[in-house]
Amino acid sequence: MVSLLELTLQLSRAADMVSPELNHHQRLVAYITNNLGETLNFEEKKLNEVCVAAVLHDIGGLSMQERINVLKFEAINPHQHARIGWLLLKDYREFSEIARIIKFHHVDWNNGEGLRFCEEAVMPESHLIHLADRIATLISRDDKMIDQKDRVFEKILSASGRKFNPVYVKAFEQLKEKEFFWYDLESISNGRRYYKKIKFKDQRLNIDELIGITKLFARVIDFRSNFTAVHSEGVSAVAKRLAQHLKCDELTCKKIQAAGYVHDIGKLTVPTEILEKPAGLTQAEFAVMKEHTYHTYVLLFQIAGFEEINEYASMHHERLDGTGYPFKKKGTELSQGARIMAVADIFTAVSENRPYRKGMEKEKVIEVLKQMVKDNKIDANIVIILIANYHDINKARIKAQKKARTRYNDFAKLLTS
Ligand SMILES: [Fe+2]
Ligand SMILES: [Fe+2]
Ligand SMILES: [Fe+2]
Structure with missing residues (x-):
C-alpha cells in the first residue's frame, strides 16, 4: 500500500525543481493556501482539496520559461498553463475536482464577476x-520574510476587489500578523523540513x-x-510484457509496469x-539531462512502499559492465527488474517514431541489442526472450503508444482550440 499524498508531493517537488528560481513555489502556495483556508474556517474536505490543488497548481507549466513568466505579479497570458494542468489531471477520478480548481487559478475576482x-x-x-499564489510571488528570498509582511500586504490590498476576493484579503490581514507564518515560509523556501505541516487527508x-x-504521471512527464x-x-508496456515472458510473478509484473510509467520522472527537473x-x-x-535518473531515484526514495519500483525505475541507464x-552499478548489483527496464528503455527508444526521425526496423533493432549484449552492457537472457517474442512485445508497444x-x-488540439 502506497500513500497517494506522498506520490502527489513528489510529483509537485519534481516540477518545482526545473529551476531554482521557482524556489519551492508550489509548496509555498500550498502552505499559504492552507493557512488562509484555516483562517477562513474552510471545512476539512474543502480545505484538503484546495491544498492538493495548490501543490499541483502549476503542473501545466510545461516549459521553464512559462513557469518563470507567471511568477511576475501581473502575469502575462497565465490561463494557458492553468488549462493544461486541468487537461492533464481531469481524467484521473481522484483529481477531477482538483483539476477544476486548477483550471481557473489565475482568474481575477473582478468584483465578484470572476x-x-x-x-x-x-x-x-x-x-x-x-x-495565495500572488502572495508567494511577492515574497522575495533576498530579505527576511517577516520584514516583508507589510509591503506584501499593501500590494495585495491595492488589488482587493479587482484581483482578489476582499473576504480572502481580510483573512490574509489577520494571518500576516502571526510570526510563525513567515518563519515557516522561510523554512520551506530554504528547503528545510521543519514547519507546521499541512494536515492533508491521505489515501492508501x-x-x-x-498503476492508475x-x-x-507518465502523461505529465511525457506531454511536456x-x-x-x-x-x-x-517503456511500461514493453517492460511488462518482458516480465511476463520471463515468468515473473503477477505482482512483480505490475510493479515493473508502474516503474516503466515513472522511470523518467526525474526528467521533470530538466528544462x-x-x-x-x-x-x-x-x-x-548533456550533464543536466544525465542527472534525470538520479532525480528519479531521490524523488521515489521518499515514498514508502516504493522500494522495488524505485529499484527498477532508477537503474535504467546502468550497464552490466559498470559504465552506466x-x-x-554492475553485474549482480542490478536486479532482474532493473535489467528489464534497461532493455525496455533501449528497445522503445530505438523503435519508436519521433518527430525528427523514424523508428528502426526489426533487423536493425536486433543488431543494436545484440551488440550491446556482446559489449556486456545489457542482459543476454532478456534480449534472447525479447527476440523470441519480438512480434508480441513490439505489438504491445505499438498498441500502447x-x-x-x-x-x-x-x-x-484542445490546447489550440
Ligand atoms: Fe499558475
Ligand atoms: Fe503559481
Ligand atoms: Fe531515461
Whole structure:
C-alpha cells in the first residue's frame, strides 16, 4: 500500500525543481493556501482539496520559461498553463475536482464577476489559490520574510476587489500578523523540513490503483514535449510484457509496469528547452539531462512502499559492465527488474517514431541489442526472450503508444482550440 499524498508531493517537488528560481513555489502556495483556508474556517474536505490543488497548481507549466513568466505579479497570458494542468489531471477520478480548481487559478475576482469565466463557473477555491499564489510571488528570498509582511500586504490590498476576493484579503490581514507564518515560509523556501505541516487527508493505494496514478504521471512527464509524448507508455508496456515472458510473478509484473510509467520522472527537473534538443546538446546540457535518473531515484526514495519500483525505475541507464549512470552499478548489483527496464528503455527508444526521425526496423533493432549484449552492457537472457517474442512485445508497444498518441493529439488540439 502506497500513500497517494506522498506520490502527489513528489510529483509537485519534481516540477518545482526545473529551476531554482521557482524556489519551492508550489509548496509555498500550498502552505499559504492552507493557512488562509484555516483562517477562513474552510471545512476539512474543502480545505484538503484546495491544498492538493495548490501543490499541483502549476503542473501545466510545461516549459521553464512559462513557469518563470507567471511568477511576475501581473502575469502575462497565465490561463494557458492553468488549462493544461486541468487537461492533464481531469481524467484521473481522484483529481477531477482538483483539476477544476486548477483550471481557473489565475482568474481575477473582478468584483465578484470572476465567479464565472469563459461561460463556466469558477470555484471559490480557485480564487483562494489565486491569492495565495500572488502572495508567494511577492515574497522575495533576498530579505527576511517577516520584514516583508507589510509591503506584501499593501500590494495585495491595492488589488482587493479587482484581483482578489476582499473576504480572502481580510483573512490574509489577520494571518500576516502571526510570526510563525513567515518563519515557516522561510523554512520551506530554504528547503528545510521543519514547519507546521499541512494536515492533508491521505489515501492508501493498492497495486492496481497505483498503476492508475503512475499512468497519469507518465502523461505529465511525457506531454511536456512532442518528442517524448508517448515514451513512458511504450517503456511500461514493453517492460511488462518482458516480465511476463520471463515468468515473473503477477505482482512483480505490475510493479515493473508502474516503474516503466515513472522511470523518467526525474526528467521533470530538466528544462523543456533541453528536452527538445535531441541532437547537438552541449556538454553542459548533456550533464543536466544525465542527472534525470538520479532525480528519479531521490524523488521515489521518499515514498514508502516504493522500494522495488524505485529499484527498477532508477537503474535504467546502468550497464552490466559498470559504465552506466548514475550509480555505476554492475553485474549482480542490478536486479532482474532493473535489467528489464534497461532493455525496455533501449528497445522503445530505438523503435519508436519521433518527430525528427523514424523508428528502426526489426533487423536493425536486433543488431543494436545484440551488440550491446556482446559489449556486456545489457542482459543476454532478456534480449534472447525479447527476440523470441519480438512480434508480441513490439505489438504491445505499438498498441500502447498508439493509444497514448491519440490522447496526446487530442490534448494538443484542445490546447489550440
Ligand atoms: Fe499558475
Ligand atoms: Fe503559481
Ligand atoms: Fe531515461
